[in-house]
Amino acid sequence: MPAPQARQITPTTAERRRLEALAYSRTAPYQQVIRVRIVLDAVRGHSNNEISHRRGVSVDTVRTWRGRYAELGLNGLADRRRSGRPPRLTPIQVAEVKALACQLPAETGVPLSRWSCPDLAGEVVGRGIAAAISASTVRRILAADALKPWQHQSWVFIRDPDFAAKATRVLELYARTWDGVPLGAGE
Numbered sequence: 446m447p448a449p450q451a452r453q454i455t456p457t458t459a460e461r462r463r464l465e466a467l468a469y470s471r472t473a474p475y476q477q478v479i480r481v482r483i484v485l486d487a488v489r490g491h492s493n494n495e496i497s498h499r500r501g502v503s504v505d506t507v508r509t510w511r512g513r514y515a516e517l518g519l520n521g522l523a524d525r526r527r528s529g530r531p532p533r534l535t536p537i538q539v540a541e542v543k544a545l546a547c548q549l550p551a552e553t554g555v556p557l558s559r560w561s562c563p564d565l566a567g568e569v570v571g572r573g574i575a576a577a578i579s580a581s582t583v584r585r586i587l588a589a590d591a592l593k594p595w596q597h598q599s600w601v602f603i604r605d606p607d608f609a610a611k612a613t614r615v616l617e618l619y620a621r622t623w624d625g626v627p628l629g630a631g632e
Contacts, residue, residue: 467481484511493507
């Protein structure tokens with residue numbers, strides 16, 4: 446049985462310029478640069494064995510990237526999406542966790558001033574939103590959002606008994622008054 450023939454690659458002029466730019470890029474990921482150099486060596490007519498020796502990779506690696514470029518072009522040199530473990534929570538469950546975090550615990554009948562991640566995880570399981578969820582998972586869900594509406598009222602829970610008097614003095618400055626007297630331009 447004859448040995449399989451290496452895939453022939455004939456990029457367009459624009460593709461070749463793009464490959465050359467990527468091959469000598471200082472900002473592209475290293476794996477991408479190696480893959481592009483493999484393809485360029487193939488375009489120049491080198492065999493898979495020669496390329497593997499030049500680039501310090503196995504022949505199978507050369508064959509893989511050469512074939513992927515022949516099939517898909519430059520997009521074929523990117524990593525394919527890996528499957529990984531499927532998410533345990535549905536997007537609806539994640540939204541329900543976030544909605545629960547946005548509510549004050551007193552509104553839900555829980556005798557807390559505000560949620561902690563372990564308390565929130567217990568409430569999620571207690572309400573049947575999820576069969577099981579850890580506090581770290583709740584923390585990851587809440588940290589993933591750019592907006593954090595569950596944090597906007599955290600300043601309300603002040604422990605300083607003189608806070609109202611102190612806050613009044615600061616807020617008067619914003620209103621440009623001090624003890625009821627308007628402030629001048631230089632004050």
